[in-house]
Amino acid sequence: MADPFLIDRRGIAVLPVTSLQLIHTATSERISTGLDWLDQMFSGQGYFRGSSVLLSGGAGTAKTTLAACFLDAACRRGERAVCFQFEESPAQYVRNMQSVGLNLDRWVKKGLLRIHAARPTLYGLEFHLATMHREVDEAEPRVVVVDPLSSFTGATFDEVNSMVMRLIDFLKGKNVTALFTHLIPGTGASQEIEVGVSSLIDTWIILRNAPPGDQGGRHLSILKSRGMAHSADRRLFELTDNGPMIQSAVRGIRAARSVRGTRA
Numbered sequence: 001m002a003d004p005f006l007i008d009r010r011g012i013a014v015l016p017v018t019s020l021q022l023i024h025t026a027t028s029e030r031i032s033t034g035l036d037w038l039d040q041m042f043s044g045q046g047y048f049r050g051s052s053v054l055l056s057g058g059a060g061t062a063k064t065t066l067a068a069c070f071l072d073a074a075c076r077r078g079e080r081a082v083c084f085q086f087e088e089s090p091a092q093y094v095r096n097m098q099s100v101g102l103n104l105d106r107w108v109k110k111g112l113l114r115i116h117a118a119r120p121t122l123y124g125l126e127f128h129l130a131t132m133h134r135e136v137d138e139a140e141p142r143v144v145v146v147d148p149l150s151s152f153t154g155a156t157f158d159e160v161n162s163m164v165m166r167l168i169d170f171l172k173g174k175n176v177t178a179l180f181t182h183l184i185p186g187t188g189a190s191q192e193i194e195v196g197v198s199s200l201i202d203t204w205i206i207l208r209n210a211p212p213g214d215q216g217g218r219h220l221s222i223l224k225s226r227g228m229a230h231s232a233d234r235r236l237f238e239l240t241d242n243g244p245m246i247q248s249a250v251r252g253i254r255a256a257r258s259v260r261g262t263r264a
Helices: 036-040 063-076 090-098 105-109 125-139 157-173 189-198
Strands: 005-008 011-014 052-057 081-085 113-117 143-147 177-183 203-210 217-225 229-231 234-240 243-250 258-260
Touching (some): 036 234, 052 063, 063 081, 063 105, 063 177, 063 203, 081 090, 081 125, 090 105, 113 125, 125 157, 157 177, 157 189, 217 229
Parallel strands (some): 052 177, 052 203, 081 113, 081 143
Antiparallel strands (some): 203 217, 217 234, 229 258, 234 243
16 A cells, blocks of 8 residues: 655655554653653653653643653763754743743754644644654654643544544654643543553653642652553652643552553
8 A cells, every 4th residue: 555645845755654563663762851850750860762752641740841851961961853843832832931941042053953833723633744854854853752642632532543543653753852731621622632642652640630738739749650660659840930840749549669661
């Protein structure tokens, strides 16, 4: 079967459906999450290079901020990065990240960071996928952020799942580390998409907003991380002028130990 293709103002884009065989290379190299305390939750080393990461959480749980910290860390290492932003313009995104001490504009000016912003409803999924392929081929990044997947609410579960699978296959084939954010609305098709996409993901982090009061605030926990030991603590953190800062660990039944990455 021939691969589908799209024609746009920059020519013809060929989109592979997906890899028929799982033949991606794997490396044991680790890269920083962008936050020392989050790295510590992954045995002090961060994510695997070339892996896929999902940050899920409700509104205001700092998904975009943690993704921006990941981008900033890559640029600090001198690596190129691409951010596909589906909720904010590049200027708004850069301005908002300054409130937590991230100066992304300097990386844009140095050519290390590309921010591609578009309304998810402006084009179909195939066009967005073609655009992502083009941006990655041109920029040759080491890390990619897609913020957020939940913007594609007009598509069906199967359509979004297929798109993400093809994008992950494409990025893994280039040994690019990919981080996706996803809004948890609580019910509906978006939640189904999250559960479906999570099976494709190597590392899944859950973010929550707890009610004010005892142990209130933003909480982070690692649901799974394939192939590595990781903390089972639920971390309480806050956003400051110097970025997300850890407050304490909220210990539960599994919190006092580390767990091995799951296979699913």
